Amino acid sequence: MSGSSLVWRADGYFSTDPNDKDVVVFTCGHHYFRRTFVETVLPEFRRRMDQLPVPMPLTSQLVLTDYHQPQQMHAACPVCAFGSIRQDVQRTHPQYAGDKIKPWSL
């Protein structure tokens, strides 16, 4: 598989079927049940982005929009994307070094 990610059907993206076993897989190795991805991972990504000391509402919205592409996403997985953004913020704003921006790992 190439690219950042893929593996979910175009249909039923917002399915709340408890038997939904579709999985979202990223090349970083992170993978999530689609339902978990939609109901837990994406809201947590948004929450963390909203809490950054350096506001990035446009970046956040663009990435979240990409995650909602029904056929294929292009962004890195939310956990890794947030980690990269966190590092960038800390590099450009050293006052936020350390755990002032909490790391996100699963």
Ligand SMILES: [Zn+2]
């Ligand atoms: Zn990842």
